[in-house]
Each structure stands twice: as structure tokens, then as C-alpha cells.
Amino acid sequence: MLKHPFGIYNFPVKSYDSDQNGRLTLQTLFHFLQECAWNNARMNDFGYEYLEKENTYWVLSRVLVQINEYPEWKDEISIKTWPKGADGYFALRDFLIFKDDKVIGRATTSWLILDRETKRPRRLENFNFIHQNFLNESAIDKKPDKINLNTSLAELDRRKVYPSDLDVNKHVNNATYVRWMLDAYFSNHSKLISEFEINFLSELLMHDEFTVFESYTNEELFYILKTNQDKEVCKARLIASK
Numbered sequence: 001m002l003k004h005p006f007g008i009y010n011f012p013v014k015s016y017d018s019d020q021n022g023r024l025t026l027q028t029l030f031h032f033l034q035e036c037a038w039n040n041a042r043m044n045d046f047g048y049e050y051l052e053k054e055n056t057y058w059v060l061s062r063v064l065v066q067i068n069e070y071p072e073w074k075d076e077i078s079i080k081t082w083p084k085g086a087d088g089y090f091a092l093r094d095f096l097i098f099k100d101d102k103v104i105g106r107a108t109t110s111w112l113i114l115d116r117e118t119k120r121p122r123r124l125e126n127f128n129f130i131h132q133n134f135l136n137e138s139a140i141d142k143k144p145d146k147i148n149l150n151t152s153l154a155e156l157d158r159r160k161v162y163p164s165d166l167d168v169n170k171h172v173n174n175a176t177y178v179r180w181m182l183d184a185y186f187s188n189h190s191k192l193i194s195e196f197e198i199n200f201l202s203e204l205l206m207h208d209e210f211t212v213f214e215s216y217t218n219e220e221l222f223y224i225l226k227t228n229q230d231k232e233v234c235k236a237r238l239i240a241s242k
Helices: 026-043 048-053 174-188
Strands: 007-012 056-067 076-087 090-099 102-115 154-160 193-200 209-216 221-227 232-240
Touching: 007 026, 026 048, 026 056, 026 076, 026 090, 026 102, 026 174, 048 056, 056 090, 154 174, 174 193, 174 209, 174 221, 174 232
Parallel strands: none
Antiparallel strands: 007 076, 056 102, 056 193, 076 090, 090 102, 154 209, 193 232, 209 221, 221 232
């Protein structure tokens, strides 16, 4: 059994965590979720330091977030997180987001362990921690899925990676990809996002250049980042609030 089956972490919503309307930004929420995951993994002895000794590191691969209510500047939220075991190469982790003891959001995530040298996924069964008993509880009754785009794409923006976009692993942090996609979305749309799903497919490094594309169906919008060599970096699917 895990020493700490779940963790609960509190976050005050600061002014710099908020958008121009005083609401928590989705990219900041991704920072919060990542911080919760890192802390709970460390408490259970499979965090950053543990994997560093194995010449590996955690990578967030897929995320599905559902938001009922956006917290605002000066609010305080609590996030409960717990690991759920494995599904093939993916380690699963869920989150519940609370404000005043009410659930205002949910998230389910899939993570990979990558080899630092080859950048290839490592099999989870080779790590002792994955053989423990995990909580049989889900925040969302489905796993983050593979996002497929079958419609035409419209080019929205071209960008370049700068030093401030990099994290401790020297690649672009997952929340930065989310920010780039939100910039594209809110440049043309005003409604809040009630559901956001993203697949991280490859990494961007310093000075890489990329393009943001948009596509849509009747109810969903899709965003994709591609390098100048037409390599897919990440895909997102979102649903706007009614």
C-alpha cells in the first residue's frame, strides 16, 4: 500500500494567476496540477529524485480537464490527487479541484517515464512502485484519449521557443503549450472553456519554430502545434461553455 495514497494541496489564486477578468487561467491550473503530482509522487518515493537516479524522468502525455466553475483572484482552492496504477506504458493519476468544499473541476492524466538518453518510454513494470495497491477511485469515468483530427486546418500563429519557455528538464513545460493554445483560442473566441483535452506528442527545444493551427466541428474546437518540418508537437480538443 502507498504511504500516502492521496495528497491534498492548497493554492491561493494570485493576481498573476488570473486573466484580464480576474479568473484563474487554465495554464496556471496545469501548473497547480503538475505541482500536486510531483509532491505526491515524491511523498510516495517515485518522484523526480527517484527517477533521476534511474536516469529517467516523468513526462505528462495526456490530460482531460473538466471545469464547472473558474475560481477568481483571491479565492483559495484545494486539489486532491491520487495515483491509479498503470495502463500499459501509462501511469494514471486523477485530480479533484475544490473551492469552499465544493468540487468545481476534475482532471484525469496519463504519464510516461522516459529514458534521459534515448527519450524512449520505459516499461512501468520495471519500477517497484507500480506493483503497489492503488486507490480504485476515478475523478472522471474515462481516460484521456488519443485525439484524432479529420478536418481541415487553418493556420493561426507562428512562434519560436525562448528560454523562459523551458523547464527543469530543458524542454517546454506542458503549461506553456496550453498557454500557446489558449492564446490562439481567445484571439477568436470569448466563451470560457468547460472541457479541455490535450495530447503531448513530442518536445520543443530552445529556438525551435512552430505553427499553431485550428479546426472545429459543431461542438468542439481543435488545436495542433506543428514544427516547421511538419512534425506534430501536441493536439488539443476543447468544448466552450454554453
